[in-house]
Amino acid sequence: MDLKNYSTGVQHIGIPTNDIDKTVEFYHKLGFETAFETVNKEADEKVVFLKLGTLVVETYENHAAALRAGAIDHVALDVKDIEEIYQYINGVGLNTTQDSIHFLPFWEKGVKFFTIEGPNKEKVEFSQYL
Numbered sequence: 001m002d003l004k005n006y007s008t009g010v011q012h013i014g015i016p017t018n019d020i021d022k023t024v025e026f027y028h029k030l031g032f033e034t035a036f037e038t039v040n041k042e043a044d045e046k047v048v049f050l051k052l053g054t055l056v057v058e059t060y061e062n063h064a065a066a067l068r069a070g071a072i073d074h075v076a077l078d079v080k081d082i083e084e085i086y087q088y089i090n091g092v093g094l095n096t097t098q099d100s101i102h103f104l105p106f107w108e109k110g111v112k113f114f115t116i117e118g119p120n121k122e123k124v125e126f127s128q129y130l
Contacts, residue, residue, distance in 0.1 A: 001084075001088045003085070003088070006079050006080050006081060006084065006085055006088075007077050007078060007079050007080070007085075008078045008079075009077070009078055010075060010076070010077060010078070011076040011077060011078035011125075011127050012049065012056040012057060012058045012076045012127075013055075013056070013057050013058070013072055013074070013075055013076070014057075014058045014059075014060070014072070014073040014074040014075075014076065014123075014125070015057055015058070015059045015060075015065075015071065015072055015073060016059070016060055016061075016062045016064060016065040016066075016071070016073050017059050017060065017061050017062070017065050018061070018062075018063050018064075018065045018067070019061070020046045020048060020059060020060070020061040023048075023059045024048050024050065024059070027050045027052075027057060027059075028050075030052065031052050032050040032051060032052040032057065033050065033051055033052070034048055034049070034050060034051075035049045035050065035051040035056065036048070036049040036106065037049075038105075038106055040060065040104060042104075043060075043062065045060045045061050045062050046060065046061040047059070047060045047061075047106070048060075058076070073123060074122075074123035074124065074125045075122070075123070075124060075125070076113070076124075076125035076126070076127045077124065077125070077126055077127065078127060078128070078129075079126050079128050080128065081128070082101055082112045082113070082114070082126060082127075082128040083101070085126050086101055086114055086126070089114075089116060089126070094116055095114075095116055096116060096117050097115060097116055097117050099114045099115050099116065100114060101113070101114050102114065107129055109129070109130040110129075110130045111127055111128065111129050111130060112127070112128050112130060113125050113126060113127040113128070114126055
């Protein structure tokens with residue numbers, strides 16, 4: 001399997017925050033617009049997706065943001081078939097977190113995703129809008 005045939009690029013960059021209003025205000029001043037706002041009920045976190053051109057930042061208020069350089073939590077890749085990607089990632093031994101596919105009722109029809117960890121402890125999320 002060639003993963004690039006199943007991905008359309010970066011879906012979003014995830015940035016945790018301790019103050020979502022301050023974060024949204026900052027990105028608005030940079031020209032970003034609020035694309036979607038919700039609450040992740042499972043994690044009890046406010047979530048805002050901010051968009052500038054094709055760049056999307058997901059910020060979520062988890063009250064555990066590091067507040068130091070390297071504070072970006074994850075990069076999410078947009079995929080066409082989350083189940084097939086999940087099987088591939090497991091088959092080549094890259095699911096070091098033993099994560100499973102999750103569903104969140106974000107956007108119009110929801111989103112399925114799972115996350116792995118890279119060799120430098122970076123998080124890579126695979127995400128499919130439904």
